Amino acid sequence: MSTAATAHYTSTGLDTRKIAFWAFIGSECLLFGSLIATYLSYEGKSVVGPYPGEILDIPLTSISTFVLLMSSLAMVLALDGVTKGDNKQARIWLATTVLFGAIFLGFQAYEFQHFVHNGLTLSTNLFGSTFFVLTGCHGLHVLGGVIWLSSLLIQSYRNKLGPDKAMTVEIAGLYWHFVDVVWIVIFTVVYLIQRG
Amino acid sequence: MANSHDSGHTQEGPTGLWSWITTTDHKRIGIMYGATAFFFLLVGGLEALLIRTQLAKANNTFVDADTFNQLFTMHGTTMVFLALMPMSAAFFNFIIPLQIGARDVAFPRLNAFSYWVFLLGGIFINASFLIGAAPDAGWFGYANLTSTQFSPGLNVDFWGMGLQILGIASLAAAFNFIATIINMRAPGMKLMRMPVFTWMSFVTQILVVTAFPVITVALVFLMFDRMFGTTFYSPAAGGDLLLWQHLFWLFGHPEVYILILPTMGMVSEVLPTFSRKPLFGYAVVVYSGALIGGIGWAVWSHHMFASGMGAIADTYFAVATMLIAIPTGVKIFNWMATMWGGQIRFTTSMLFAIAFIMMFTIGGISGVMHASAPSDLQQTDTYFIVAHFHYVLFGGAMMGIFSAMYYWWPKVFGKLMSEGLGKVHFWITFVGLNLTFFPMHFIGMLGMPRRVYTYGPELGLESMNYAATLGSFLIGIGTLVMVFNILKTWKGPKQDVGKNPWGAATLEWAISSPPPVYNFSVIPEVRSRLPLWTEDGMSEVPDVPPEPVHVPGGSYWPLVTSFGLVGIFVGAIAKSVPIAAIAAVVLVVGIFKWGYEPFEM
Amino acid sequence: MSDQNSHEHPSVATYLKIAVILTVVTAVEVALYYVPEFGLLAPTLLVLSAAKFALVVMFYMHLKPDNKLFTNIFWPPLLLATGVILALMALLGNW
Numbered sequence: 106m107s108t109a110a111t112a113h114y115t116s117t118g119l120d121t122r123k124i125a126f127w128a129f130i131g132s133e134c135l136l137f138g139s140l141i142a143t144y145l146s147y148e149g150k151s152v153v154g155p156y157p158g159e160i161l162d163i164p165l166t167s168i169s170t171f172v173l174l175m176s177s178l179a180m181v182l183a184l185d186g187v188t189k190g191d192n193k194q195a196r197i198w199l200a201t202t203v204l205f206g207a208i209f210l211g212f213q214a215y216e217f218q219h220f221v222h223n224g225l226t227l228s229t230n231l232f233g234s235t236f237f238v239l240t241g242c243h244g245l246h247v248l249g250g251v252i253w254l255s256s257l258l259i260q261s262y263r264n265k266l267g268p269d270k271a272m273t274v275e276i277a278g279l280y281w282h283f284v285d286v287v288w289i290v291i292f293t294v295v296y297l298i299q300r301g
Numbered sequence: 302m303a304n305s306h307d308s309g310h311t312q313e314g315p316t317g318l319w320s321w322i323t324t325t326d327h328k329r330i331g332i333m334y335g336a337t338a339f340f341f342l343l344v345g346g347l348e349a350l351l352i353r354t355q356l357a358k359a360n361n362t363f364v365d366a367d368t369f370n371q372l373f374t375m376h377g378t379t380m381v382f383l384a385l386m387p388m389s390a391a392f393f394n395f396i397i398p399l400q401i402g403a404r405d406v407a408f409p410r411l412n413a414f415s416y417w418v419f420l421l422g423g424i425f426i427n428a429s430f431l432i433g434a435a436p437d438a439g440w441f442g443y444a445n446l447t448s449t450q451f452s453p454g455l456n457v458d459f460w461g462m463g464l465q466i467l468g469i470a471s472l473a474a475a476f477n478f479i480a481t482i483i484n485m486r487a488p489g490m491k492l493m494r495m496p497v498f499t500w501m502s503f504v505t506q507i508l509v510v511t512a513f514p515v516i517t518v519a520l521v522f523l524m525f526d527r528m529f530g531t532t533f534y535s536p537a538a539g540g541d542l543l544l545w546q547h548l549f550w551l552f553g554h555p556e557v558y559i560l561i562l563p564t565m566g567m568v569s570e571v572l573p574t575f576s577r578k579p580l581f582g583y584a585v586v587v588y589s590g591a592l593i594g595g596i597g598w599a600v601w602s603h604h605m606f607a608s609g610m611g612a613i614a615d616t617y618f619a620v621a622t623m624l625i626a627i628p629t630g631v632k633i634f635n636w637m638a639t640m641w642g643g644q645i646r647f648t649t650s651m652l653f654a655i656a657f658i659m660m661f662t663i664g665g666i667s668g669v670m671h672a673s674a675p676s677d678l679q680q681t682d683t684y685f686i687v688a689h690f691h692y693v694l695f696g697g698a699m700m701g702i703f704s705a706m707y708y709w710w711p712k713v714f715g716k717l718m719s720e721g722l723g724k725v726h727f728w729i730t731f732v733g734l735n736l737t738f739f740p741m742h743f744i745g746m747l748g749m750p751r752r753v754y755t756y757g758p759e760l761g762l763e764s765m766n767y768a769a770t771l772g773s774f775l776i777g778i779g780t781l782v783m784v785f786n787i788l789k790t791w792k793g794p795k796q797d798v799g800k801n802p803w804g805a806a807t808l809e810w811a812i813s814s815p816p817p818v819y820n821f822s823v824i825p826e827v828r829s830r831l832p833l834w835t836e837d838g839m840s841e842v843p844d845v846p847p848e849p850v851h852v853p854g855g856s857y858w859p860l861v862t863s864f865g866l867v868g869i870f871v872g873a874i875a876k877s878v879p880i881a882a883i884a885a886v887v888l889v890v891g892i893f894k895w896g897y898e899p900f901e902m
Numbered sequence: 903m904s905d906q907n908s909h910e911h912p913s914v915a916t917y918l919k920i921a922v923i924l925t926v927v928t929a930v931e932v933a934l935y936y937v938p939e940f941g942l943l944a945p946t947l948l949v950l951s952a953a954k955f956a957l958v959v960m961f962y963m964h965l966k967p968d969n970k971l972f973t974n975i976f977w978p979p980l981l982l983a984t985g986v987i988l989a990l991m992a993l994l995g996n997w
Contacts, residue, residue: 114488114824115484115485116483116484116485116486116490117483117484117969117971119484119969119971119972121407121480121484121485122480123972124479124480124483124484124971124972124975125407125408125476125477125479125480127972127975127976128475128476128479128480128510128975129476130976130979131510131511131975131976131978131979131980132472132476132510132511132513132514132979133514134976134979134980134982134983135510135511135512135514135515135979135982135983135986136514136515136517136518137983138982138983138984138986138987139514139515139518139519139548139551139983139986140518141987142986142987142989142990142991143518143522143533143544143548143990145987145990145991145996146541146544146990146991146994146996147539147540147541147544147994147996148996149996150539150996151538151539152537152538152539153538163932163935164932167928167932170928171925171928174921174924174925174928174954175921175925177921177924177958177962178917178918178920178921178962180962181917181962182914182917185911185914185917188911227525227529227530227531228529228530228531228532230532230538230539231532231533231538231539231540233531233532234525234531234532234533234538235533238521238522238525238531242521256893275964278962278963279963282958282959282962282963283963285958286955286958286959286963289951289954289955289958290951290955292951293931293947293948293950293951297931297932297935297943297947298943298944298947298948483971507978510979511978511979511982515986541994543993543994544990544994547989547990547993547994551986598982602993610993614993
């Protein structure tokens with residue numbers, strides 16, 4: 106992806122796209138922060154069930170959490186491959202990141218349909234509304250990342266993801282890790298710390 | 302496809318409608334923002350005149366209650382999101398790259414995308430009028446008036462989705478300008494050498510980046526409640542209506558600083574120029590602006606003093622709000638000190654800037670009165686508040702924008718607007734605005750609530766209301782004078798205003814008016830905060846580039862992508878899955894084509 | 903110009919070590935979840951996940967070796983988001 110912003114003198118010597126992307130990550134902090142704030146403010150206030158304690162599956166979600174964490178490892182290894190010009194390493198680890206992301210989404214899809222089957226929908230109660238919108242928003246972000254990384258994987262197979270494209274991959278990595286880090290927070294405050 | 306070219310020695314860009322539709326040039330995008338925003342300013346002004354006509358007499362029957370609700374909702378929404386913000390955006394676009402010595406913004410196509418999304422969003426929300434379903438629940442849309450139970454029509458859907466669209470435009474622009482200001486300054490243009498307008502705009506973009514995601518979430522909750530039956534704002538399900546108020550005002554208070562800070566920056570450019578004296582206390586003005594932005598994030602619930610938050614919350618928010626008066630007051634003193642001892646030239650632009658200081662101070666004083674929670678319990682939801690925010694937003698922000706228009710018009714268009722007509726515009730507007738809004742302090746204190754479509758004669762407020770209506774029509778006349786000035790200047794003969802008709806100090810005045818398509822033939826090296834007022838303040842910028850300057854071409858992918866994005870919302874509001882699905886495809890294709898298109902700055 | 907962007911890359915070995923730490927900490931968190939009557943569960947879990955958060959941000963997202971500018975762009979919104987969470991919980995009475 107050729108870039109307008111890297112061709113010139115810069116005030117900081119840093120990549121303009123990376124600066125813009127960190128600003129974007131800042132905005133995402135506020136986005137997920139508001140969603141989490143709402144979840145926590147409404148926690149324990151549902152008037153009818155199902156309630157978190159009866160329906161959240163900790164073992165299952167622990168596995169999917171682990172998978173997502175490992176996908177971040179795959180991502181840094183993929184970036185390492187691109188930086189070194191090692192196409193094979195780049196492709197293997199990009200594919201692994203995509204796969205792990207897809208597995209995470211698979212677990213989430215299973216979880217969602219299992220919940221719906223057991224009477225928890227978007228409109229059932231406060232827990233349903235806040236849980237599905239928060240984790241659904243996160244899942245959409247994962248999906249977006251999977252699509253983005255897949256397109257990079259395709260570029261790699263076309264031999265168009267050399268070391269000169271390392272910044273593009275680094276930025277995709279920033280996105281991916283951030284989505285992972287948001288999940289760390291969600292897993293802790295939604296699944297592991299239940300208050301009512 | 303991007304068709305870049307080398308400008309060679311030509312100064313002008315490509316011509317023709319297609320070149321505007323595909324433009325990625327910040328100067329053209331700025332002009333488009335300005336023209337579109339000005340149009341919406343007239344729309345919002347018309348809505349105001351209709352409101353004031355209805356309220357001129359007690360028990361009036363000019364419009365009914367439902368229509369009145371749509372009028373005040375759209376007046377507020379239009380003025381905030383479709384007039385004030387985009388007018389500032391017009392100046393961010395045209396002026397910031399010139400003030401920092403850059404050839405364009407960091408991401409020119411993203412810049413175009415922001416404009417098109419804004420335009421389509423403005424059309425989307427106003428299209429509601431075509432089906433008689435304009436938003437009608439206030440510009441702040443309190444839950445659960447906005448629920449499907451109490452607002453069954455499409456009005457609130459237009460509002461919620463429209464604001465979501467506009468928010469995306471603002472966020473994209475914010476990332477762009479933050480990257481631009483941090484990374485594209487000319488050599489020697491240290492942060493503390495940047496013009497105050499650029500500095501205030503920088504703080505504003507940081508506020509946008511942090512505040513808009515919150516309203517995004519608030520609106521998602523609202524639209525999901527309406528479309529999918531979620532319970533976010535449902536008291537029956539245990540939901541708290543104050544969740545909406547908190548989320549909205551967490552956005553809404555930074556939003557008012559987003560509205561005022563750029564105009565404070567504009568005035569900070571105009572006053573020194575027409576006082577022939579540098580801004581007094583530059584560093585303090587910059588830090589105060591940053592402090593206003595920072596503290597502005599911590600005061601949101603002063604809009605909620607009547608909602609029963611309890612003494613501790615009330616006290617905290619009252620004190621925090623009063624604290625903001627300090628950096629604000631500092632700026633006012635610095636502006637006055639700038640003029641003190643200067644050689645004042647009372648150009649139209651200067652008159653508006655001086656009026657800004659006076660009017661904003663009046664609005665600030667009533668603001669400090671609202672900051673006291675017990676005092677606000679009497680003032681809230683009355684015309685006293687309406688007086689306050691119109692003094693700061695019209696008497697302040699709008700006057701600042703008029704000042705900036707007269708100031709930078711020659712730079713943008715190579716022509717000076719008529720000073721005679723400008724002064725007529727100024728005086729009519731100045732008298733009109735005070736006649737409209739000053740009585741509202743009294744009307745409010747005497748008990749007239751906001752957002753009521755009529756009132757009884759026994760309140761004894763008819764004559765003051767009538768006076769306010771007269772004032773509003775005066776404002777209308779003043780605006781027409783300005784429109785006439787603009788048209789007359791446009792149609793009038795070519796002028797040769799030179800590079801620096803006002804004798805100003807900052808970089809944008811070092812190049813021709815209008816600037817060449819590539820802005821600077823050679824990127825200057827800057828050695829002073831006031832480059833044109835300082836001996837050896839900057840390196841020379843030749844009239845003709847010594848080597849051809851590469852100028853990026855246009856691209857139509859930003860426009861295509863914006864249609865895809867807005868199309869999804871059109872599908873949603875029309876409850877048509879095919880439309881939304883096709884639009885989603887267009888959006889994704891647009892993004893990929895944009896991403897892989899060769900585009901060189 | 904891109905030499906300005908080069909910084910010491912953590913080695914593959916470092917990345918693997920961090921992955922191991924993340925795994926172990928997660929396992930500990932899940933194990934603690936099952937400890938009955940563990941009154942300090944919430945604060946402990948918050949500290950542990952904050953540690954995971956910091957590790958990913960500082961090393962996988964490279965903030966620690968990178969130019970301070972990126973850190974300065976990230977922490978204010980993070981602080982604001984945390985403030986929003988705490989303020990909303992307090993103001994809506996779910997502390």
